[in-house]
Amino acid sequence: MSAIDLLQLNVWLDYIFTTLYVIVLVALSLHFIVGNVLVSGRAKRRFIGWEWPHHDGPPVPFLPKFLHFQHVASMIVLAITGLYIRFPGFLIGDVSNARTFMRGAHYVAMIIVTINLVWRLWYTFYSSQRDYREFAITKMDIITAPKVILYYIFVKSDKPHLAKYNVMQKATYTAFAPLLILQAITGFALVTFPFEFLGNTSPRDWILGWNLGLLLGSTDLAGWYMRIAHYVINWLFILLTTIHVYLSVSEDLPAFLNFFGLGFLDKNHGGHHGDEGHEGHGDDHDHGHVHAPVISKAD
């Protein structure tokens, strides 16, 4: 790809993802207003009748909740500071040295996310409470995937319940791991100041100098490609997280609240349902197994 194309690509990416994000926001708004409120009545049953999916699994341990909370906070910082680094007019006006501060905040959040990622992967695969099976997509998941999609587009009133997470959740959460690893690599490849412990070379030299840098004849050019990849993945995170938050809130608000230590805002918190397993916005038993005694399957 010629560099001229890279100039075009930079601008195209800005517009494509900005447009895409607006489309997603409009689509989710329509999904909620038309689908949840007008067509299916799910919103009324959930937010007014307070009928939410029932969870019968064990409570989610503290550690994954803690890591998730830290991860959310750090990712918000990363998204805001990252967009500021690319678009210095973003959020803050003319503030001297704001970019230096934003870069510092970006690096701190980056370190937290990287530690979190390693910690979560260890927890997933090697801890005594390892939960990698919860994310594994089974044959049944694939077979029943269309029904899950039909449920989300309000064609069906119920979706198959196979495990804690449905197939779409499994696919999304599993995709987060390689995306995070890629984002960490591309992010470190953008750091150009040298470190003593790297033999006075920069992370960019260390990551790109012996491969893509050699191939392209310039580590800085390789860094440009990394920046583009970093920017694209950043938008993928923003898009996926927006959808994730929307579905978490609209499908299982009590679990969402509980996951962030706000369970006391749940109207049924410590109340009549007595559901100790009600933690973690999983896919456990949707309609037909709700907190509230009144059950509707009209949608």
Place this chain on the structure above:
Amino acid sequence: MLLSRRINIALVGAFACVLFSAHVAVAQEYDLNFTLPTAGKSGCMVCHADPNLGRLQGDKFVSYWVDPRPLDEGPHAGVLCTGCHLDFAYKAPHNIAETEWQRTARLACKNCHQDQWKVYSDGAHSLAVQPGAQATERELEKPLCGDCHGAHDIVALTDNPAGRALMHTQGRQVCGRCHEDYWDNYSDYYHGEAYRRGATDAPSCWQCHGAHDIFPSDDRRSQVHERTLSDTCAQCHPDTNEAYIAYAGLIHKRMDIAEANPLFGIISSAKDAIRGVFGQIRSWFT
């Protein structure tokens, strides 16, 4: 009692006369005729240290106040006023109508800073007027030393990080006020947009284009000529190649590229629509 009142009235009247005469004095031509002491700054500063010193030129009040603080704290604290104001008549009132005292002062730097003057003289901003020739209007528009570096408030740059940091913030004043187009389109992500927002680690105009040795970009001597661009970029990006330095095409042309993008019109319309909606909502409450 009556006497006391009369004295009071007389005093008030006298004070009013003084005020009136002072007002008239400002508007009138003054007539001074004495030789100014120029052996030290104090001779000039007797008058010019007064913040109220000025003249009415038409309807406009032009101040001739010289703030002594930056002058005394600056690198030229030991230089006499006449060290720069070379062509001043040493008599008051100064005959400013018949002298180019401002241009003279702004060029006076060359008498001491000869190395810089030599480089400047070869660059695009040099006056290039042959001795005895009349400078054209375009020549007269070219910046002199003082136009970029300032006058009484000049700061040292050599071995002075604070001075360099201050100079770094002056891109709009130094270059942008004449090269408005280039200032406006210096809007790529990491250089221009960041610099214009005050990023201290983003390059100022002269970090790429040069300062005293500035040339048009199509001049082979220019730091941004295609022949030398890679060396210029390498100041910050040490491992570049030809493909990489093509990024320079974005530095002053991002908006051109953006405006040519088919999505630009849609997003601009959407932005305008959103602004319109918010403007309408705001108008309901104001």
